[in-house]
Amino acid sequence: MHILYAVADKIATITLNRPEVANAQNGELLDELDAAWARAAADDDVSVIVLRAEGKHFSSGHDLRSGGPLPDKITLDMIYNVESRRYLEYSLRWRNVPKPSIAAVQGRCISGGLLLCWPCDLIVAAEDALFSDPVVLMGIGGVEYHGHTWELGPRKAKEILFTGRPVTAREAEQVGMVNKVVPRAELDAQTTALATQIAKMPPFGLRQAKRAVNQTLDIQGFYAAIQSVFDVHQTGHGNALSHAGLPILAHLDEMKQKMQ
Numbered sequence: 293m294h295i296l297y298a299v300a301d302k303i304a305t306i307t308l309n310r311p312e313v314a315n316a317q318n319g320e321l322l323d324e325l326d327a328a329w330a331r332a333a334a335d336d337d338v339s340v341i342v343l344r345a346e347g348k349h350f351s352s353g354h355d356l357r358s359g360g361p362l363p364d365k366i367t368l369d370m371i372y373n374v375e376s377r378r379y380l381e382y383s384l385r386w387r388n389v390p391k392p393s394i395a396a397v398q399g400r401c402i403s404g405g406l407l408l409c410w411p412c413d414l415i416v417a418a419e420d421a422l423f424s425d426p427v428v429l430m431g432i433g434g435v436e437y438h439g440h441t442w443e444l445g446p447r448k449a450k451e452i453l454f455t456g457r458p459v460t461a462r463e464a465e466q467v468g469m470v471n472k473v474v475p476r477a478e479l480d481a482q483t484t485a486l487a488t489q490i491a492k493m494p495p496f497g498l499r500q501a502k503r504a505v506n507q508t509l510d511i512q513g514f515y516a517a518i519q520s521v522f523d524v525h526q527t528g529h530g531n532a533l534s535h536a537g538l539p540i541l542a543h544l545d546e547m548k549q550k551m552q
Contacts, residue, residue, distance in 0.1 A: 405423075413502060
C-alpha cells in the first residue's frame with residue numbers, strides 16, 4: 293500500500309508511504325490517495341483531514357520510472373486522458389472536499405508534489421521544506437494544477453517558473469502560501485495540534501466557511517483559469533515530444549534519484 297489511513301479524535305490522517313522513492317507519485321499512489329480522500333469525506337466521524345508523508349521528503353513529484361517500458365508512440369491524446377483524470381480532476385476534487393484539510397510538508401515538494409499540498413486549505417511546513425516546479429526545463433509552462441499565481445502571487449510565480457529555483461518555507465510563508473513554519477521535529481505535533489483545534493469547531497460552520505472562501509476564489513476566476521491553463525499545459529507536452537523531450541525526463545529523474 294502506498295497510502296496509510298487512520299482516524300483518531302475526529303482527524304483523518306492520510307500518509308504518503310513511498311519514502312524509498314521520495315514519495316514519487318505513480319498511478320497506484322494517486323488512485324489510493326483519491327480513495328482515501330473520498331473515505332474521509334464520507335466519514336461523519338471525521339471533521340479535519342491531515343495529509344502528511346513518510347520519510348525525508350514530502351514528494352518528488354510524478355514518478356517517471358514506474359510506468360514500465362514506454363510505448364513506441366506517445367500521443368497528446370494519451371497524455372491528456374491520464375493527466376486530466378489523475379492530476380487535474382483529483383486535485384480539484386480534493387480542494388472541494390467539504391471539510392478542512394491541512395498539508396504537513398517537509399523536505400522537497402517538487403512539481404507534482406504541489407498538486408497534493410495546494411488543494412489543502414492550510415499548509416504547515418517544516419523549516420527544511422522547499423517548493424519548486426522546474427518543468428520549464430521540459431518546455432512546459434508549469435505543473436498541471438496551475439495554482440502558482442493564486443498561491444504565490446504573479447511575480448513570485450513567474451520567478452520560480454522562469455528560474456526553476458525552489459521557494460523556501462519562509463519565503464512561502466511571507467507570500468501566504470504557507471500558514472506556519474515549524475522545526476522539522478515538531479511538524480507532526482504542531483500539525484496535529486492545529487487540526488485538533490479546528491476539529492472542535494461546528495462541522496456545519498467549517499463547511500460553510502470553506503465553501504465561502506473557495507467560491508470567492510472561483511468567482512475571481514480560479515476554477516476557469518485552472519481548467520484553461522491545463523489545456524495550454526498539454527501543448528508543452530507536444531513541444532517536449534517534438535524536440536525529443538524524453539531525455540529531459542531522464543535528467544529530471546536523475547535529479548530526483550539524488551534525493552533518495
